[in-house]
Amino acid sequence: MSRQPAPATMDAEALAPLCKLDRHDDLSLQDQIRRAVVGAINSGILPAGTRLPSSRKLADSLGVSRNTTLIAYQKLIADGHLESRQRSGVFVASAGHPVSDLGMQVISPRRSTTAAAAIRQIDLAGQRGREFSFPPDWQSFRYPFLEGCYDRSLFPIVEWREASRLALAAQEVATWSIGSGEADDPYLVDEIRSKLLPRRGIAARPDEILITAGEQQALHLAMSVLASSGTVVGMEEPGLPEMRTLIEQRGSRRVSLPVDDDGLIVDESLSECDVVHVTPSRQRPTAVTLSRARREALLAQASRDDFVIIEDDFECELNYLVDPLPALKGMDETNRVVYVASLSKVLEPGVGLGFMVAPPEFIAAARHLRSIASGRPSPNNQRAAAFFLSLGHYDAMLRRLSAVFEERLIALRDALNHYRPLSIAVAPVRGGTTLWIRADSELSTRQLIRQAQSRGVLIEPVEDYYTSGAAPTNVFRLGVTSLPAKRIRDGIAALSDAMLATTGPEGEQERHLQVLADEDMQARLSGLTLHYRTVYGEPCTIRLNPDGTMQGRAGSAGEDFDQGRWWTEDGKWFRQWERWAFGETLSFYVAIDDHQIFWLDSDRIVRDTAVIIEPSDE
Structure with missing residues (x-):
């Protein structure tokens, strides 16, 4: 009778390096040990039947208590990864070893010349989407002015955990796990139609709502229903590169529709379109808002010229600087608008839920396409989101986000207006999380990005948002989703230095000015009374009184008022506001040319300018 070979043994010194315990990790030490052992089993490092070191020996090697390794072993045994043999020790269970160790032959498919040729013929250029991507280590930069990268403190961890726990209660699982076919969670649909949509002025029945795996899937489904070869699709310019790709994939013809500071320009170029994609609440990427007059004109033209509107309601919840305008869907009387949105952008990356509102026939077609492509989004996530809404967590989160982003956006505007890097203009916004920056024509954004990164500043170029070759070279975006308010001012100071380094210190204007x-x-x-515009476009008036005091009013109605003092000393002009310019004392050289005043820094670089209104002119 032949003897069975002795089981392989993994001693503690060999197993310990695989565990790589991190006491700062969110996972407990027991769970880290479990994760390491399971990974070693699945990768074949610990084959079936391998004897593991005792919990005491492993604990000594890892520098942890024996209870830690003992609990980890017990959980692994309970889950079937390990097995305990009386008076023999702990072994890797037979059921736990990987398929590659079962003696099964791995079959490689025969090479197909036809298939290989087909792969080579795929037009990767049409599938490319965005060329720019955030650096994977963006969080290591001190000033990441990036939109869409969120700091972890914004996610409502405790509230989402509660909603998820409720969704996993036995009676809830029994409800959502037996849902029929492609039907969405009726509780989530009801929460959306009763809580979210009325805020946008939208009334919808349950059969007019479809839950999607995020906003991007909703856009894909909408385009799949509406567009095909020969369809003419209008999209904003600049606009989303993902939408441009969707149009190309459908074989449709794209018409670029220009955007200005009031959003999409409504003119006769729309008349040739069958479908128009528009981002009215917060135009992507410029962040401007489509005016009410343009909304009404767009709906009227859609009815007259018989085209469908896809309303991408991006960041609709973050209108905190002024009252929000109603959604196009809420103003639509002819059922020509397909409304697409998501739960808050802070939730979407982790939760992956969006929704679509359209006529029942459209929703039925989109639901069918969804079933073919991916099926309905996770019923568990849908029920958790329903609880998140019904318990008031969503509203509380939005109030918090609005306060945080308002503070950050105003800090960004104030810092830009304070440092006024070269000559820049900011597209007007009603809220949101980004600013669209237009700089002097001589600025090269590509060079600026390199200079800024060397100072720890990340900004976003805009080439991806334009048709190839049409992007301006002096425009970039600044976002505040990933940057605390307390670091914004220093970040703009560093960006201002980068801009000066990019364009050089001298200019024609500076050379002929006499201080x-x-x-x-x-x-x-x-x-004197001085008139100028802030970098974000609002008028500002400053009165310099003979007694050394000064008053300032900013805003379209002069609603932002401040006062301060001014004086001259050692050839410089000094000023200090109570609130504006962070309440700091600043000094400048001063030059006057015709009816303009120029403030120059210590290097004689113009930092600000205003129009002079003489006392006799007032």
Whole structure:
């Protein structure tokens, strides 16, 4: 009778390096040990029948208590990965070893010349989408002005855990796990139609709502229903590269529709379209809002010229600077708008839920396509989201996000207006999380990105949002989703230095300006009124009183008021506001040319300018 070979043994010194315990990890030490052992089993490092070191020996090697390794072993045994043999020890269970160790032959498919040729003929250029991607280590940069990268503190971990726990209660699992076919969770549908849609002025029946795996899937389904070869699709320029790819994949013809500071320009170029994709709440990428007049004109033209509108309601919840405008879908009286949105962008990356609102026939077609492609989104996630909404967590989260992003966006605007890097203009926004920055024509964004990164600043170029070759070279985006308010000012100061380094210190304007002496400043500036615009487009008026006080009003109605003092000393002009410019004392050289005043820094670089209104002109 032949003897059975002795089982292989993994000693503690060999197993310990595989565990790589991290005491700062969110996982407990027991769970880290479990994860390491399961990984070693699945990769074949621990074949079936391997004897593991005792819990005491492993604990000594790892520098942890014996209870830690004992609990880890017990859980692995309970899960069937390990087995305990009386008076023999702990072994890798037979059921736990990988398929590659079962003696099964791995069969490689025969090479197909036809298939290989087909793969080579795929037009990867049409599938490319975005060329720019955030650096994988973006969190290591001190000033990441990136939209869409969220700091972890914004996710409502405790509230989502509660909603998930409720969704996994036995009676809830019994409800959502036996749902029929492709039907969405009726509780989530009801929460959306009763809580989210009324805020956008939308009334919808349950059969007019479809849950999707995020906003992007909703856009894909909408295009799959509406567009085909020969369809003419209009999209904003600049606009989403993902939408451009969807149009190309459908074989449709694309029409670029220009955007200005009031959003999509509504004109006769729309008349040739069958479908129009628009982002009215927060235009992507410029962040401007489609005005009410343009919304009404767009709906009227859609009815007249018989085209369908896909309304991509991006960041509709973050209108905190002014009152929000109603959604196009809420204003639509002819059922021509397909409404697409998602739960908050902070939730979407992890939860992956969006929704679509359209006529019942459209929803039925989209549901059928969804069933073919991917099936309905996770019923468990749908029920958790329903609880998240019904318990008020969603509203609480939005209030918190609005406060956080409002603070950050205003901090960004104030910092830009304070440092005024070169000559820049900011597209007007009503809220949201991004600013669209237009700089001097001589600025190269590509060079600026390199200069900024060397200072720890990340900004987003805009080439991906334009048709090939049509992007301006002096425009970039700044976002605040990933950057705390307390670091924004220093980040803009660093960006300002990068812009100056990119364009060089000298310019024609600086060379011919003659700075004023103290006595000339006192005589020329006393009693003047100065008019200029902030970098974000609002008018501002400053009154320099002869007694050294000054008053300022900003905003379309002069609603933002501040006061301060000014004086001259050692050939420089000093100013200090109570609130504006962070309440700090700043000094400049001053030059006057015709009816313009110029403030220059210590390097004689123009940092600000205003139009002079003489006392006799007022």
